[in-house]
Amino acid sequence: MIGIARGLKIRCVAGGHVEGTVLIGGQSFRVMGTAKDALAQFKDKIIGTSRKGSIHDVILRKLINDCGLGDSIKIKNFDWADFILDAMMDGEVDGACGTPPLAVLAARQGAKIILPPCKTWPFNPSYGIIATERLILESPCLLEDFLNLHEDACNLLREHPEEAARRVHSVMKIIDENFAREVFRVSPKYCASLPDEYIDCTMAFLPALQEMGYLARDLTKEEVFYTKAIEKVHKGRHHYDSQ
Numbered sequence: 001m002i003g004i005a006r007g008l009k010i011r012c013v014a015g016g017h018v019e020g021t022v023l024i025g026g027q028s029f030r031v032m033g034t035a036k037d038a039l040a041q042f043k044d045k046i047i048g049t050s051r052k053g054s055i056h057d058v059i060l061r062k063l064i065n066d067c068g069l070g071d072s073i074k075i076k077n078f079d080w081a082d083f084i085l086d087a088m089m090d091g092e093v094d095g096a097c098g099t100p101p102l103a104v105l106a107a108r109q110g111a112k113i114i115l116p117p118c119k120t121w122p123f124n125p126s127y128g129i130i131a132t133e134r135l136i137l138e139s140p141c142l143l144e145d146f147l148n149l150h151e152d153a154c155n156l157l158r159e160h161p162e163e164a165a166r167r168v169h170s171v172m173k174i175i176d177e178n179f180a181r182e183v184f185r186v187s188p189k190y191c192a193s194l195p196d197e198y199i200d201c202t203m204a205f206l207p208a209l210q211e212m213g214y215l216a217r218d219l220t221k222e223e224v225f226y227t228k229a230i231e232k233v234h235k236g237r238h239h240y241d242s243q
Contacts, residue, residue, distance in 0.1 A: 020126025
């Protein structure tokens with residue numbers, strides 16, 4: 001959305017994953033059922049997250065403000081997610097807000113998820129498929145062919161995570177199967193469709209992005225999303241809540 005507001009000729013043509021933002025704390029932190037209770041543990045402390053304008057940064061800042069904790073929690077942004085865990089282990093930050101892979105790596109160092117993804121911001125978009133308007137207009141068949149493959153991949157991740165983990169390892173040897181399997185377990189909501197819930201939650205970021213100075217103007221759903229292609233590929237109800 002930031003890119004579109006700045007003139008990039010792109011639109012979101014498919015979904016992929018929701019609820020991929022997690023809040024992480026050390027052993028002294030408790031697992032909580034609400035964002036307010038989880039974040040209250042960080043009063044006068046520092047939370048590390050990815051660079052400003054990223055999905056994790058925006059979600060974290062909005063949650064802190066919505067919970068009335070804006071003056072008591074400091075956020076430290078990092079250009080690379082790898083540095084967040086290092087900073088947490090070194091005591092530079094007290095917790096982290098980031099991806100499921102970050103959560104799994106942190107857990108291996110003794111930290112834990114203190115707010116489940118579904119409680120952080122229900123149905124928040126984790127990733128989707130972006131296409132240029134040129135591709136949408138000039139190569140609709142190519143786009144649909146790609147989205148069919150994307151649909152198959154989402155189904156594999158959701159329905160056969162063990163097989164997906166094996167395939168991930170076969171392509172990227174550096175990622176072992178157990179790690180991939182744990183990542184899928186932390187946040188398993190994969191689907192290619194663009195239901196109203198996905199679109200509405202995405203558009204709900206607009207006020208936050210504007211308040212934080214990341215967006216200079218409003219955007220319409222039509223500027224952000226193109227749904228006709230995925231509606232041909234993925235018919236019927238979405239599968240984000242089917243695990």
